[in-house]
Amino acid sequence: QVKLQQSGAELVKPGASVKLSCKTSGYTFSTSYMSWFKQIPGQSIEWIGMIYAGDGGTGYNQKFKGKATLTVDTSSSTAYMDLSSLTTEDSAVYFCAYTEGMGYFDYWGQGVMVTVSS
Amino acid sequence: DIVLTQSPALAVSLGQRATISCKTNQNVDYYGNSYMHWYQQKPGQQPKLLIYLASNLASGIPARFSGRGSGTDFTLTIDPVEADDTATYYCQQSRNLPWTFGGGTKLELK
Numbered sequence: 001q002v003k004l005q006q007s008g009a010e011l012v013k014p015g016a017s018v019k020l021s022c023k024t025s026g027y028t029f030s031t032s033y034m035s036w037f038k039q040i041p042g043q044s045i046e047w048i049g050m051i052y053a054g055d056g057g058t059g060y061n062q063k064f065k066g067k068a069t070l071t072v073d074t075s076s077s078t079a080y081m082d083l084s085s086l087t088t089e090d091s092a093v094y095f096c097a098y099t100e101g102m103g104y105f106d107y108w109g110q111g112v113m114v115t116v117s118s
Numbered sequence: 119d120i121v122l123t124q125s126p127a128l129a130v131s132l133g134q135r136a137t138i139s140c141k142t143n144q145n146v147d148y149y150g151n152s153y154m155h156w157y158q159q160k161p162g163q164q165p166k167l168l169i170y171l172a173s174n175l176a177s178g179i180p181a182r183f184s185g186r187g188s189g190t191d192f193t194l195t196i197d198p199v200e201a202d203d204t205a206t207y208y209c210q211q212s213r214n215l216p217w218t219f220g221g222g223t224k225l226e227l228k
Contacts, residue, residue: 110163
């Protein structure tokens, strides 16, 4: 079955960067799209961007351009998201999710809490 | 960006019908499909897809859940409501990038 396993919680200092991972199994990663989302606890969900694993092509929400960088490693069926120049406003739960097309998300990672604090 | 508006909360009695609405500021229909989807999220969990393309039941979701609507007005109905349905429900559009979500409706039991 499809599984998306995200890396563990992160505590990072302001100004630092963090790289989150999303290891997948159960489907053909190399021809799929992966999206990433941000959710501040108690708030709604924001779409950060997506990456096509076939060629690494990306699309970003303008709000997150310069903040998030999406990459993939097809050899390990893993997607990554780099978050840079972190501030307290980046403290949130981040999810990866897989879409088979049409822009709805059947499969989600369990989420990872990123806390930015000195 | 397409803005999705949901009521913040809804209280319903067990066994009754819950109707959750989602209104968009732009039409999300395109070539015969309505690009509107619904998710359930419980505290500490990832969202779960309930309904896709406005009215299609996702795999493994009970038939108590249904969706309808087109254009700019959509509803998610739960009938009958069970205790396990207490959660926050989000609508999401994929008609235009960036894909956007509603603010969520928290379903509580009376």
